Amino acid sequence: xxxxxxxxxxxxxxxxxxxxxxxxxxxxxxxxxxxxxxxxxxxxxxxxxxxxxxxxxxxxxxxxxxxxxxxxxxxxxxxxxxxxxxxxxxxxxxxxxxxxxxxxxxxxxxxxxxxxxxxxxxxxxxxxxxxxxxxxxxxxxxxxxxxxxxxxxxxxxxxxxxxxxxxxxxxxxxxxxxxxxxxxxxxxxxxxxxxxxxxxxxxxxxxxxxxxxxxxxxxxxxxxxxxxxxxxxxxxxxxxxxxxxxxxxxxxxxxxxxxxxxxxxxxxxxxxxxxxxxxxxxxxxxxxxxxxxx
Amino acid sequence: xxxxxxxxxxxxxxxxxxxxxxxxxxxxxxxxxxxxxxxxxxxxxxxxxxxxxxxxxxxxxxxxxxxxxxxxxxxxxxxxxxxxxxxxxxxxxxxxxxxxxxxxxxxxxxxxxxxxxxxxxxxxxxxxxxxxxxxxxxxxxxxxxxxxxxxxxxxxxxxxxxxxxxxxxxxxxxxxxxxxxxxxxxxxxxxxxxxxxxxxxxxxxxxxxxxxxxxxxxxxxxxxxxxxxxxxxxxxxxxxxxxxxxxxxxxxxxxxxxxxxxxxxxxxxxxxxxxxxxxxxxxxxxxxxxxxxxxxxxxxxxxxxxxxxxxxxxxxxxxxxxxxxxxxxxxxxxxxxxxxxxxxxxxxxxxxxxxxxxxxxxxxxxxxxxxxxxxxxxxxxxxxxxxxxxxxxxxxxxxxxxxxxxxxxxxxxxxxxxxxxxxxxxxxxxxxxxxx
Numbered sequence: 001x002x003x004x005x006x007x008x009x010x011x012x013x014x015x016x017x018x019x020x021x022x023x024x025x026x027x028x029x030x031x032x033x034x035x036x037x038x039x040x041x042x043x044x045x046x047x048x049x050x051x052x053x054x055x056x057x058x059x060x061x062x063x064x065x066x067x068x069x070x071x072x073x074x075x076x077x078x079x080x081x082x083x084x085x086x087x088x089x090x091x092x093x094x095x096x097x098x099x100x101x102x103x104x105x106x107x108x109x110x111x112x113x114x115x116x117x118x119x120x121x122x123x124x125x126x127x128x129x130x131x132x133x134x135x136x137x138x139x140x141x142x143x144x145x146x147x148x149x150x151x152x153x154x155x156x157x158x159x160x161x162x163x164x165x166x167x168x169x170x171x172x173x174x175x176x177x178x179x180x181x182x183x184x185x186x187x188x189x190x191x192x193x194x195x196x197x198x199x200x201x202x203x204x205x206x207x208x209x210x211x212x213x214x215x216x217x218x219x220x221x222x223x224x225x226x227x228x229x230x231x232x233x234x235x236x237x238x239x240x241x242x243x244x245x246x247x248x249x250x251x252x253x254x255x256x257x258x259x260x261x262x263x264x265x266x267x268x269x270x271x272x273x274x275x276x277x278x279x280x281x282x283x284x285x286x287x288x289x290x291x292x293x294x
Numbered sequence: 295x296x297x298x299x300x301x302x303x304x305x306x307x308x309x310x311x312x313x314x315x316x317x318x319x320x321x322x323x324x325x326x327x328x329x330x331x332x333x334x335x336x337x338x339x340x341x342x343x344x345x346x347x348x349x350x351x352x353x354x355x356x357x358x359x360x361x362x363x364x365x366x367x368x369x370x371x372x373x374x375x376x377x378x379x380x381x382x383x384x385x386x387x388x389x390x391x392x393x394x395x396x397x398x399x400x401x402x403x404x405x406x407x408x409x410x411x412x413x414x415x416x417x418x419x420x421x422x423x424x425x426x427x428x429x430x431x432x433x434x435x436x437x438x439x440x441x442x443x444x445x446x447x448x449x450x451x452x453x454x455x456x457x458x459x460x461x462x463x464x465x466x467x468x469x470x471x472x473x474x475x476x477x478x479x480x481x482x483x484x485x486x487x488x489x490x491x492x493x494x495x496x497x498x499x500x501x502x503x504x505x506x507x508x509x510x511x512x513x514x515x516x517x518x519x520x521x522x523x524x525x526x527x528x529x530x531x532x533x534x535x536x537x538x539x540x541x542x543x544x545x546x547x548x549x550x551x552x553x554x555x556x557x558x559x560x561x562x563x564x565x566x567x568x569x570x571x572x573x574x575x576x577x578x579x580x581x582x583x584x585x586x587x588x589x590x591x592x593x594x595x596x597x598x599x600x601x602x603x604x605x606x607x608x609x610x611x612x613x614x615x616x617x618x619x620x621x622x623x624x625x626x627x628x629x630x631x632x633x634x635x636x637x638x639x640x641x642x643x644x645x646x647x648x649x650x651x652x653x654x655x656x657x658x659x660x661x662x663x664x665x666x667x668x669x670x671x672x673x674x675x676x677x678x679x680x681x682x683x684x685x686x687x688x689x690x691x692x693x694x695x696x697x698x699x700x701x702x703x704x705x706x707x708x709x710x711x712x713x714x715x716x717x718x719x720x721x722x723x724x725x726x727x728x729x730x
Contacts, residue, residue, distance in 0.1 A: 005580055005702045006636065006643040009595055047595055047638065049687065102687035104595050125596060129687045135717040136689055140593075142724060144640055172577060172641070195728065202725045205717055 007032060009047035009104055011141040014075030015197055016041070021117045022185045023109045035107040035119065038186045039148040039194060040155075040179030043107045046121055048077055049129060049137035052101045054285045055092050056247070066092045068126075070103055073138065073204040074197055078120040079103050088123035095128065098293075102129045102137070135205045145198050148175065152189045155179050228272040229281075232258055236282065236292055248284075248291030301325060303359070303373055304340060306428060310446065311344045311353035353446070363404035367439030369432040374441070375456050376400035376407075379478070380534065380551065381421045383414060399478065399534055399551055400427075400441060403460040406478040408551040409441040415449060424454045435497075438536060438547075464533040470511035472544040474583060476537040481546060483507035483514075484562045485528045486569060490521075506586065507546060508568035515586050519549035527565055529557040542584030542698030571693060576642030579703055584696045590705060591713060592639035592692070594646075594685040601634045602653075602678030603664050631661050633681055637692060637705065644703035646692055652710055656684060689713040 020043075022036040034042045050070040059065030059082065066089050068079040081088035088105075095101070105121040112118065151171045155161045161183040166176035182189070203209035235257045239249040255269050273290065276282045285291045305321045312321075321343065328339035341351040359373040379399040385392050396411035398421075409430075419425065428448045432439050443449060464480035472479075488505035503518040505526075517538075518524060533555075535548035548554070562568065571589040579585055600613055605627025607619035614627035633648035633656065654660045657680060668674045693709040 006638075006645075008576075008640065008642050009638045011640050047593065047640075125686070127682070127686045132717070133687050133689075136715055137687075139715070139717050139720055139724070140640055142721075146724070146728065199725065199728055202721045202728065205721045206725070207718070 007044040009045045010041055010043045010107075011047055011137060011144045012037065012041055012043065013141050013145065013197060013201065014048075014050075014072050014077050016074075016145070016194065017043075017046070017077065017107070018075055018119050020107075020109065020119055022181065024181065034178075035109055036178050036181050036185070038182055038190060039145070039152050040175060040182040041144075041148060042174055042178035042181070045104065045124075046107055047102070047104050047137075048072065048121070048141075049100065049102045049134045050077065051134075052095060052097045052099045053283055054097055055095060056286070057093070064089050064093070068092055068095075068123075070101060072141070073201050077103070078118070079105065079123050079126070080108075080120055081123040081126075085123050088126050091126050092123070095126075100129045100131055100134045102127045102133065138201055138205050142198055142201050145194065145201075147171075148179075149191060149194055149198065151175055151179055152191055155183060156189055156191060225268075225272065225275065228258075228262070228264060228268055229276055231262055232269070232272050232276060233281065233292065235261060236290060240292060247286050248289040251288050251290055254290050298322070303428060304336065306448070307354055307371070308340055308343055308349075310429065310448070311351070312347050312349040315347060315349070361404040362400065362402050362407045365407060365432050365439045365441065367432050367434040372430045372432055372441065373426070373428050374400070374402070374430070375424070375426045375452060376402045377424050377454075377457050377460075378419065378421050379406055380553070381419070382551070384550075396443075397551055401460060401478070403458040407439060407441055408435070408549070409443060411443040411449070413443070413445050417451065419451065424452050424457050426450050426452045426456070435549075438538065464535075468511040469507060469509045469514045469546070470578075470582070472514055472537050472546060472582075474537055474539040474544055479535045479537070479546075480531065480533045481507070481509070481535055482529070482531045482557070482561065483509045484565060484568055485524055485526055485530065486513065486565055488524050488526055508565075509562060510568075512572065512574075513568070513586055515543065515545045517545055517547040519547070520552075522554045527559075529559060529561045531555045531557055539583060540697075542582075542703075543586060543695065544583065573691075576637070576639050576644055576703065578641075579644070579696050580642050580698075583698050584703070586695050587693065587708075588696045588705070590637060590639065590644070590692045590696075591689065592637035592644075593687060593689050594635050595638045595643070595687070596636040597678060597682045597685060598634040598636070598645075599678070601632060602676075602681050603661075603668050603674045604630050604632060605674075606630050629661060629665055631657070631664055631677070633685070635681075635685065637690065642703075644696065644705050645701075646694075646705045646707055646710075648707045648710055652707055653681070656681065656710060689715060 016037045016039055020035045020037045023033055024036060025031045025033045032044045034044050036042050048070060050072040053069045053071055055066060055068045057064050058067050063083055065082045070077045070079055081092055103121060103123055104125040105123040108120045108122050110118045110120065151166055154169055155166060158165060161180050163176040163180050166179060167173050236249060236254055239254060239257060243249050258269055280293060282290050282292050301322060305318055305325065308321050309318060324343050325339055328334045328342060340354050344351045344354050358371060362376065379401040381396060381398040383394055383396050385394050394414045396414050398409060399406050400409050427443055430441050430443045430447045432441050464478045467479045467481055469483060486506040486508050488503055491502045491504060492499050493502045501521060503521060503524055505516060507514050507516045532548050532552050534552035535546050537544050538547050571587065573589045573591050574585060576590060576592065579588060605614040607614050607622050607625050608628050609622045612619050612621065614625060617624055619625050631650045631653040633653050635646050636643055637646045650661060664677050668676055691711045691713045692705060692707050694705050694707040696703055696705045
């Protein structure tokens with residue numbers, strides 16, 4: 001009996017998802033397409049919970065194409081919903097960032113040109129949730145990542161990655177398939193890096209590390225750095241008032257203005273912007289733009 | 295073309311149909327003439343010879359030699375070579391007269407099959423012997439094919455080399471590993487529940503002892519087609535059972551051809567412990583095809599239309615759409631509540647169905663109130679919207695029977711609970727594991 005099982009919804013962090021540059025299937029009618037991540041997750045559908053930071057309609061009022069950004073502890077997902085996802089589009093249109101949201105959708109790869117690969121999620125369902133549900137999702141995503149890292153660790157020790165051997169070790173056939181495909185496509189599995197991602201994500205939900213992390217940062221930021229950060233905020237505020245735009249101000253413009261006000265290096269400016277972004281004082285409403293969070 | 299070895303079973307058929315009126319040599323000669331000189335097909339030739347010698351061609355059939363795995367359960371004139379995996383005898387009553395018959399299990403390198411010899415074997419034979427059976431027939435018995443050896447059949451001992459070696463020992467199997475189609479299994483389990491039922495079968499009303507078995511790995515429903523005197527809490531080892539599935543749920547079945555032994559009470563954990571439900575992943579359920587009383591920890595990721603407040607046709611119970619039943623047309627529907635959703639645990643997805651009582655629990659109010667709310671808002675969909683708000687992205691623990699068909703897995707919920715998770719505690723544990 002062949003079963004038409006519904007595609008599983010992967011819990012996956014933005015970092016791994018967005019590093020994907022491989023897709024399979026989908027060529028023929030009715031065959032599902034999959035995106036294969038650097039760690040071999042073979043993804044058709046995803047389930048992510050994160051913070052909705054921005055929504056905009058890139059289409060027209062008649063033919064909307066909503067684009068949303070949803071961030072998790074590792075990066076940002078791009079979520080889209082157009083006229084073929086009317087429920088999701090309507091829901092997004094009425095949401096007010098920042099907010100915790102759950103998104104279920106199809107993994108999508110878009111190649112605007114030969115070098116660029118953009119991953120996104122075509123929304124099937126969005127829902128506003130609470131912090132507890134987000135934290136639970138992080139837990140699920142770390143478990144999923146840990147399982148993959150375990151399998152990839154095994155695969156890395158094989159002379160040639162073998163699906164059969166991975167299945168014999170107790171891993172799911174689909175994951176084994178994905179790892180095989182990933183090993184042939186990506187330069188390396190980056191195992192070390194993803195163990196760190198896993199560890200960081202777990203620490204993210206633990207209050208003891210939140211406080212420790214915060215203290216460390218405060219100690220590290222010197223008076224000078226604080227001064228620059230304040231300056232950036234001031235400059236940004238002025239520019240925002242001038243621009244009167246919802247999408248903030250271009251990064252380069254903010255940098256030029258700040259460097260004019262004070263003689264600092266470009267690096268110092270970048271450090272200040274990163275620090276402000278990490279502490280939640282500014283964010284990037286669209287790629288390359290900065291905006292204050294009040 | 296037709297060598298003597300190939301013709302032998304057919305000569306035997308003709309011989310039997312003619313009650314050995316002719317010698318084998320005579321039959322062979324005639325058969326060769328029909329086949330080789332006149333080119334008549336084998337079946338026609340056999341009938342013609344029997345008729346010519348005033349026999350009944352009805353006693354004749356084209357016999358076929360089959361491997362055990364190929365036996366469908368409707369064969370006539372069945373020939374096979376097999377080893378006696380088990381051999382028993384018992385007394386039955388035929389027309390008021392006691393009669394002794396043999397039964398047991400036959401095996402070859404392709405599988406095993408139960409058999410009944412309605413005439414006790416006329417020669418010394420024991421378990422492990424290799425026999426050739428001619429002109430038997432197969433039928434379905436307790437839902438599986440069985441070989442019948444009748445007075446018209448012939449059985450002879452043959453050289454063991456004629457049947458390739460195979461493992462005739464019943465294969466030990468844990469309950470979680472039961473899969474549709476398995477045969478000759480050895481299972482050690484505790485009986486959690488057993489009841490006697492009378493069921494109607496093709497062969498008349500029969501006693502069936504059914505219930506639930508458990509071992510350390512899980513639970514399974516069972517059907518015993520024989521009164522072994524099973525009682526709740528017994529620990530038994532059953533050798534020679536088989537698996538039949540009902541809507542994907544594997545059920546362990548056995549009959550009097552199985553060997554059953556009662557074991558000491560310390561062979562398995564106590565019943566309360568075995569009754570404890572273990573969580574199964576959806577991918578494990580998909581591989582198995584279904585399960586009784588399964589516990590699934592998963593997140594609700596969709597609520598399907600047709601959830602919440604619905605109206606059912608009073609005639610057939612189908613959901614009424616726009617005031618009309620698909621079969622009975624315009625009807626006054628009876629209100630009902632249900633949830634039809636998708637649970638996903640990251641390993642797989644399944645459809646979950648919750649009935650009125652469970653849906654009321656989840657909503658926190660009853661059907662009457664749901665009707666009031668819908669009337670108030672002039673929209674019956676509001677209840678579905680509320681269920682979406684309530685359930686989507688929520689980790690849930692669901693208990694119920696899981697079945698499967700061509701549309702995938704379905705869980706009929708007996709219980710749905712919001713799962714309380716101490717994320718911090720679990721994150722700490724995971725972090726410790728990661729840092730080792």
